Amino acid sequence: MSDHASPQEHDSALPSGTRSRELITWIWRDFLRRHWAVIFLAFCFMALEGAMQGALALMMRPMFDDVFVAGDQGALIWVGFAVLGIFTVRAVAGVGQKTALSYIAQHTAADMRCNLLDGIMTQDGGFHQSHPPGFLIQRVQTDVTTVNNVWPKLMTGLGRDLISLVVLIGVALSVDWKWTLVAMIGAPLLIAPSQLVQRFVRARAREARDLGARLATRLDEVFHGIIPVKLNRLEAYQSNRYKSLSRDLIRTEVRTTAGSAAIPGLVDVMAGVGFFGVLYFGGREIIEGQKTVGEFMSFFTAIGLAFEPLRRIGAMAGLWQVAASGLERVKDLYDARPTLVSPANPVPPPSGVPGIALSDVHLSYGDTTVLGGLDLMAEPGKTTALVGASGAGKSTVFNILTRLVDPQKGKVRIGNVDASAMTLGDLRDLFSVVSQDAALFDESLRENILLGRTDVSDAQLDKVLKAAHVSDFLPKLAHGLDSPVGPRGSNLSGGQRQRVAIARALLRDTPILLLDEATSALDAESESVVQEALEKLAKGRTTIVIAHRLSTVRDADRIVVMDRGRVVDQGTHDELLARGGIYARLHALQFKTDGPTADSVAQAKLARSSAGKPALTSPQRGLIGRLARLFSH
Structure with missing residues (x-):
């Protein structure tokens, strides 16, 4: 998979993709091996539980021959206690192995989710453009949950069921090897059909995972865009699209379940053929006195009990196909590597308040040119404003400065240091960003400002709150700083959210400030308060401002006019108006x-x-x- 291939493109190549052995090796190496001691304990419990099945089958011979047929009173006592002991040991072993397997499964799933999230957050913008949130949520939550649900069953099959099967077949062989061969006569007939069923199940499981991802994406878009949905009366339209996907998912899930159930169903057919043969040949030998009733019951119990673990082991093939379809996607996401990384030998970041210089910067997305030889200077400690029509490349400048994207050509220097020569952490520690859409989390107001920091004193926090004018609306909140802001900050107004973003930037105290349409969505009163806070924030920092509302940048030290990815004019507000170019036309349009x-x-x-x-x-x-x-x- 290429780094920015879409999920659908990759999934289409999966039928001949990662093999089961590679998936199992990966899971063991990266997640299970660290829990080897608990796994060993679980297998000990499973072996003990499996062995009790064979012990129970063995007890059938003395129970029938010595107790029921011979009427031995002494045998009645010891056989009864032996059976009681078998069930007691089986109960303790069952509880122990289930608890151990749950521990392993939950830790494995949690580790996998955390590692996936860590990896996803390091990916660049191109990755996230080709992997919508619904697909990523499906991978991190649903696919990992599927694996989490299957692992205990697979381990139980490898441990308890396999040991039970071996012990019970051993008991059957000890009674009569000919009867055992007759009972297993249908086993070879399972191989070819089971292979076909496994391929079918794996393909349907992949299809179900894709449909689940599309459903998650649809929900994400509906819930995040609920206001446009209501205003444009799109409820029926969105509902019909969701119902259509749901019907496809139902059909696929039913087919997957039918395929998974086919394998144990084939085992049942084999069991029926085997039992018929044993009853026919074994019954004749008992009638003729060649075998005792106890021997037959011991054999019959062993074979009867053996078919149950055999059915579960047969069902494991279907379970594994379902799990593998999710594992392939999880592993693909796990193995994805970001294209924007820190250099192998980074240099220290600049000290003080650095200037910014972009020289002959070119950037294209496919055939679309975004920046075509951009030359831009932002003097240290001063405010530089970027203006121009939509699509002029203003926001792309911010992305390049912070290395959310790298240009195909040109130099980007912060102070005297090439931006690509610093680690990503050092580079981004130079910037504070306040944008039109303040990203708030469904936490308390305090947590949204501190963002996990524990080194901020109450006095420092109070100073920041006052400077950002957050303290102005704190008395209106029921719990002050501990008030929840709601999903995406929905409990706060637009102006209040912007002031929280400014408080964050003040707390970061970085030498460079990037303002992206920070007041464009606010009313006049809120804009006035936020603008005042921004002016305090910009003092002593190199500031770059993107603005469509020219009234907010008229006092900038330099205004840079961009058009089609290039600088076409620059100067102060008055100089640009006097020249009568693009800036003057934009000014004329805005002020009529x-x-x-x-x-x-x-x-x-x-x-x-x-x-x-x-x-x-x-x-x-x-x-x-x-x-x-x-x-x-």
Whole structure:
């Protein structure tokens, strides 16, 4: 699989993919081996439980021959206690092996989920674009749960059932080897059908896992987009799509279950043929006096008990196919390696407040060019704003700076250090990001600000809360800092969520600040409060701001105008208005002025020419504006 292949593309290649032996080796090496002592204990209990089956079959001979036929009173006592002892040992061994297997299965599943999550979080953006959340949830939760449910049964089959089968066949052979061969006469007939059934079950199990992933993705999209669903009256549409997938899943699951049940069903047919043969040949020998009733009952019990573990071992093939279909996907996800990694010999990050320089940076996604030779400078300790139409490449600059994506060509330097020469951890420790969509978790407000940090004093936290204006709305919350913010911060308003994001950034105290449309979704009152907090946050930091609302960046030290992945103009707000380019047109559209904003140009020129002179009154500025518009016509 390529690093960014879609799940569907990879799954189509799975029928000839990882073999069962490789999967078992992987599970043992990475997850089970560390629990070898508990596994050994479980197998000891399973061996003891399995052996009791053979002991019970052996007790049938004295029970019938000595007690029921001969009427030996002494034999009645010791046979009774022996049977009681067998069932007692079997009960203790059963409890012990189930407890041990549960311990192994739960620890294995937890380790697998944690390792998968750790690996998924290291993947780059391309991986997550080709692996939607529903598929990842299906892998981490459902597929691992499937394996978790199967492992105890597989281990029981390898331990208790296999030992039981060997012991019971041994008892049967000790009575009469000819009867045993007759009882097993149908076994060779199971091989070919069982192979076909196993292939069928594995294919259907894969299909069921894919459908489950698509259902999870559908639910994820519906629940996260419930507002658009309601506003556009898409309830019936989404419900019908979910029902259609559910019907496909039902059909596939039923076929999988039927296939899995076919193997023990074949064992039952074989058992019936075997019992018929034994009754026919064995019954004649008993009638003729060649065998005793006790011998026959011992043999009959051994073979009867043997077919039950044989059925379970037969069912293991179907169980393994179901588990293997999930394991293949889990292992594929487990083995995926991120393409964006730290260098082998990293260099230390820059000290102080560094500047930023992008030189001839090119980036394309397939045939789509996003950045085409971008040259950009952000001076240390100053604010640089990026403006331009949607698709100009502004957000891509942030992704490149933080190495969420690497350019195909060009240099990215932070201070005097190449961004790709630092470890990913050191690089990202240089940045604090406040975006339009503040990522809040369903935890308390305190936890959403601290994010697991334990080195923050109460005084430091209080200072951050005040600077970010979080303390302004704390009295309105029932439990203050310990109030739950709800899923995705749904208990807070947009402005409050943004202030929490700013508090996080203040607490990180990094030298570089990235602001991505941080106030674009707020009302005027909230924007004013958040903007004030952002200005405090930006002091003493190298700040890069993405904004469509030009009023938020007019005071930036430098405004960089981007178009089609390149810098087409830059300067201060007044300089850009005076030049009348893209920035002036964007400004005109946003503030509903005419043409290239003649009065803005006139006012900008006047501002430059009147530096150090007394300020004009409002009527004077209005008159100048009207004159400028008059002359422009």
